[in-house]
Amino acid sequence: SAVISQKPSRDICQRGTSLTIQCQVDSQVTMMFWYRQQPGQSLTLIATANQGSEATYESGFVIDKFPISRPNLTFSTLTVSNMSPEDSSIYLCSVEVPNYGYTFGSGTRLTVV
Amino acid sequence: GQQLNQSPQSMFIQEGEDVSMNCTSSSIFNTWLWYKQEPGEGPVLLIALYKAGELTSNGRLTAQFGITRKDSFLNISASIPSDVGIYFCAGPAGGTSYGKLTFGQGTILTVHP
Numbered sequence: 001s002a003v004i005s006q007k008p009s010r011d012i013c014q015r016g017t018s019l020t021i022q023c024q025v026d027s028q029v030t031m032m033f034w035y036r037q038q039p040g041q042s043l044t045l046i047a048t049a050n051q052g053s054e055a056t057y058e059s060g061f062v063i064d065k066f067p068i069s070r071p072n073l074t075f076s077t078l079t080v081s082n083m084s085p086e087d088s089s090i091y092l093c094s095v096e097v098p099n100y101g102y103t104f105g106s107g108t109r110l111t112v113v
Numbered sequence: 114g115q116q117l118n119q120s121p122q123s124m125f126i127q128e129g130e131d132v133s134m135n136c137t138s139s140s141i142f143n144t145w146l147w148y149k150q151e152p153g154e155g156p157v158l159l160i161a162l163y164k165a166g167e168l169t170s171n172g173r174l175t176a177q178f179g180i181t182r183k184d185s186f187l188n189i190s191a192s193i194p195s196d197v198g199i200y201f202c203a204g205p206a207g208g209t210s211y212g213k214l215t216f217g218q219g220t221i222l223t224v225h226p
Contacts, residue, residue, distance in 0.1 A: 001158075031212065033213055033214070042216045042218050042219050043203075043216045044216075048212075048213055058213075096212070101146055101161045102158065104148075104155035107153075
């Protein structure tokens with residue numbers, strides 16, 4: 001399976017600021033996904049990061065709030081913009097590995113104060 | 114969208130007991146995945162199921178893909194304290210075998226020594 005390095009692992013941010021989360025994969029993958037896990041909840045897909053084109057966002061998530069970059073087949077970033085306390089969550093990136101399944105990064109635990 | 118109903122929400126068991134949890138859906142899934150998440154970590158894939166009726170084991174874990182393709186269960190035999198965590202079922206949305214995942218609500222497992 002692929003190995004994912006996600007940074008930062010945690011951060012405490014002031015409301016109104018933005019945080020960019022990085023996801024680095026040790027092999028080239030076609031599909032990369034960004035999920036949010038609110039406190040005590042399950043995982044909810046934010047968007048699919050496509051290499052060479054704009055990300056595809058799920059209902060309830062918009063590009064202005066969660067801009068995503070995917071410059072190549074091993075890297076993606078998710079930015080949480082103009083943060084409020086409601087954005088406090090764990091953010092996870094995931095990749096699909098053919099013949100294996102889906103691997104997740106260890107997550108970024110974000111607290112907005 | 115598609116939803117996965119996972120039960121029970123939580124379990125408190127004694128070390129050595131067997132555990133069973135399940136997921137159901139009103140829609141067909143072509144792949145069922147079972148993940149475990151420990152505090153501060155991303156979900157880790159335990160078992161992947163790709164065919165209706167498939168029964169797969171991974172050590173003390175056994176999972177089955179329901180014949181109707183609308184359900185799956187995960188069993189843990191002879192539980193140990195390190196089994197503690199949140200267990201999620203998941204599957205690719207839209208009846209596909211790849212792409213974005215839909216997650217169940219999770220089962221919180223506590224094992225008393």
